[in-house]
Amino acid sequence: MSRIIPASLTAALVIGLALAPLAPAQQAKEPPPPWKQGQPASMADSMLAPIPQPPAPAAPGELQVDKIKLPPGFKVSVWASGIANARAMTWGDKGTLFVSSRVAGQVYAVVDKGGQREVKVIAKGLNLPNGVAFKDGTLYIAEISRITKMPGIESKLDNPPAMEVVYDILPRDLPHGWKYLAFGPDGKLYFNIGAPCNICIPPDTHANISRINPDGTGFEYFAHGVRNSVGFDWHPVTKELYFATHARDWLGEDVPSDRFDIAAKKGLHFGFPYCHQGDIPDPEFGKGRSCSEFAAPLIKTGPHVAGNGVEFYTGSMFPAEYKNRAFLAQRGSWNRTQKIGFRVMMVTLRTGDVPKYEPFAEGWLQGDKIWGRPVYTKQMKDGSLLIADDYAGAIYRVTYSR
Amino acid sequence: MRSLVGASIVLALAATIGSPASAADLDAGRRKSEPCAACHGGDGNSTIPGTPSLAGQPVYFTHWQLIKYRDGRRKDPLMSPFAQSLSDTDMADLAAFYEAQRPRQRPAKIDGAKVAAGRELAALHHCTSCHKPGLVGQQQVPRLAGQDFDYLLKLLRGFKAKTASDLDGTMTMAAQPLQEQDVLNLVHFMASLDGE
Numbered sequence: 001m002s003r004i005i006p007a008s009l010t011a012a013l014v015i016g017l018a019l020a021p022l023a024p025a026q027q028a029k030e031p032p033p034p035w036k037q038g039q040p041a042s043m044a045d046s047m048l049a050p051i052p053q054p055p056a057p058a059a060p061g062e063l064q065v066d067k068i069k070l071p072p073g074f075k076v077s078v079w080a081s082g083i084a085n086a087r088a089m090t091w092g093d094k095g096t097l098f099v100s101s102r103v104a105g106q107v108y109a110v111v112d113k114g115g116q117r118e119v120k121v122i123a124k125g126l127n128l129p130n131g132v133a134f135k136d137g138t139l140y141i142a143e144i145s146r147i148t149k150m151p152g153i154e155s156k157l158d159n160p161p162a163m164e165v166v167y168d169i170l171p172r173d174l175p176h177g178w179k180y181l182a183f184g185p186d187g188k189l190y191f192n193i194g195a196p197c198n199i200c201i202p203p204d205t206h207a208n209i210s211r212i213n214p215d216g217t218g219f220e221y222f223a224h225g226v227r228n229s230v231g232f233d234w235h236p237v238t239k240e241l242y243f244a245t246h247a248r249d250w251l252g253e254d255v256p257s258d259r260f261d262i263a264a265k266k267g268l269h270f271g272f273p274y275c276h277q278g279d280i281p282d283p284e285f286g287k288g289r290s291c292s293e294f295a296a297p298l299i300k301t302g303p304h305v306a307g308n309g310v311e312f313y314t315g316s317m318f319p320a321e322y323k324n325r326a327f328l329a330q331r332g333s334w335n336r337t338q339k340i341g342f343r344v345m346m347v348t349l350r351t352g353d354v355p356k357y358e359p360f361a362e363g364w365l366q367g368d369k370i371w372g373r374p375v376y377t378k379q380m381k382d383g384s385l386l387i388a389d390d391y392a393g394a395i396y397r398v399t400y401s402r
Numbered sequence: 403m404r405s406l407v408g409a410s411i412v413l414a415l416a417a418t419i420g421s422p423a424s425a426a427d428l429d430a431g432r433r434k435s436e437p438c439a440a441c442h443g444g445d446g447n448s449t450i451p452g453t454p455s456l457a458g459q460p461v462y463f464t465h466w467q468l469i470k471y472r473d474g475r476r477k478d479p480l481m482s483p484f485a486q487s488l489s490d491t492d493m494a495d496l497a498a499f500y501e502a503q504r505p506r507q508r509p510a511k512i513d514g515a516k517v518a519a520g521r522e523l524a525a526l527h528h529c530t531s532c533h534k535p536g537l538v539g540q541q542q543v544p545r546l547a548g549q550d551f552d553y554l555l556k557l558l559r560g561f562k563a564k565t566a567s568d569l570d571g572t573m574t575m576a577a578q579p580l581q582e583q584d585v586l587n588l589v590h591f592m593a594s595l596d597g598e
Contacts, residue, residue: 030579032528033572049532052541055465055497056490084469084490103569105475125474128570174571 034175038199039250057393067363079397080117086388089378090134092154100132122160131181142179145170167216176228185239194228199248225269231310244307249335257300258307268295304333305341309376315383331373431499446503452552458505462542464497476567507548510593520591547595554589
C-alpha cells in the first residue's frame, strides 16, 4: 500500500485517526469494497479477505469425502459432483432436485437415472440466483432484485420454459442481496433482504426477512434487524420460523457470534446494526441503544462460522432422537485468522432448557486448509440427508444404519 | 482472431474436450491457446490496442471471464462465440498457461500529471484492497499494471455506466463515484505501472 499512497495522504490519514481513534480507517475516503467496510484502523494491515470461489467444480477424485466425520452409524458418500457452486436445494413433485448457485449464475436440475445422477443446467447467466423453492409443479427462483417462476418445469427439463416474473421490485444492492427462498406453512414465499454493507444503518427496506404471496401480492416484512439470513425453516410441530444469521465482520477473532434465532411472531427486531449476538453493542452504532431492546439469540453459533442452511429433520432413517432436530450448515470463516466452521452442526430444542448444540458432520477443514464448504442440507424422501458444497461443486449423501 | 478462429480450429479445439477433469495442464494450455494468439499474443502479451494482455493474469480471473463469456454474462463479438466451444478443463488449462507467462507493459502515451492524480485516486478508492499493491491482481481479481490503455479505459467507463460484466458487483459500485476525468487519470496510472 505504501507504494501508492503518497506520504502527504498517509500523514493526513494518521492524523485523522489519532483524532478519532474509534472512527473507521476509511471514513474520510471513498467507501472501501463491501467486504472491507467497517475494518478498524487497528486491522488495516490484516491479510484476511473472503475465500474466492473456484471457477470450476472439483473433480470427483478431489472430493475428500473420507475425511468427513459423523456420529457412529452414519455414512457419507458423494451423491453428485461437477455442479459448479451448488448451493440451495429443493425437491420437485416428481423427484427432481433443483439446485441453486450464487456466482456461477446457474440453476440446475439433478435427475436420478438408475443410480446415476444426471445434471442439467436449466437457467444460466442469472444474477446470483441463490434461492429456489418449489410448489404445485412450479419452480420459483430468487435473484438479487427479482423472483421468477417456471411453471411445469419438471416435464420440460431439456427445454425449460421462460422465467415468468413474480416480483421484480426488490432492492438491487449486491452486498447481501442474494436470497434464500422458501415456502412457509402459511403458503407464502419467504426471503431475506440483507443489509447492503458489513455494518451500517441500513435503509428501512433492508436487513429483514420478508414474505409475499406466490402470485407476487401482499409483500410484508416479517422480521427486522436481521443482518443477513440465508437459511431458515419452520419447526415441524410448532410451525415457528427458525433462522440463521451471519454477524458483522472486523470486530475481532471471537466476536461477534453468528446466531440461530426463532421468530415466533411477525415484527420482532433482532438487533442489527445496534446490538450483536444479543449482548455486544456495536462500537459505532450501538450508542444510545440497549441490547435489551432486541430479541436475544436462541443460540450463539460461533464467531464468523457463516451459518447458512437450516433444516429440521422429519425423516425416519436416522435414530429416533434426530426427529425435529435442526441441521445448521456452516460455510466457514474468512474474517478470522484461525479458520472455524466448515461443518454441519445440529440443534436439539429442549422444553424448559437451553438447546443442545453439537457437531454432526466435520472434516471439510483440515488443519488450515479447506477442500469444501457445506452450505445447505436437504432431506431425501428416504430420510437420508443431502449436503451441498458450493466450493467443491458437489452434493454428498448421509445415510444411517444401526 | 477473426482470421484464425475458423470452423476447423474450433472443431480441433472441441476434439480436445472430454478428457477427464484434472489439474490444469500448461502444455495443453499452450496448445489450446493457439487460436487466441492472433489477438492476445503467443505469450499472452497482445499488441493490438483495445485487446487485453492475458500474460500474468491470475488463473481464477481468466477462468471466470471465460465462464462468463460462455454463459452470456459477459459479451463480446469475438469472445462470446469462442467461449462456447470451451470445456471447464480447457478453461483451466488456458488460464494456467496465461498465468505462467511474463507480462510486459503495454506501450501508451502516459501523462505524468495524470499518473500522479491517478495514483492518489487509486489510494482514495481502495484499488489495492482487491487488486493488491502494484495492482498486480490476485485470485479472481485481474492484474491491471501495464495493461492496454484503451482496454482499461473501455472497462472502467463500462463499470461506471453499469454495463460492464462484474462477478459480484464490487467494481460497478467502486466506479460509481468516478468522474470522467478520474477514469482517465486512473487509466494513466494503471497503464504506467510495469508491475515489476
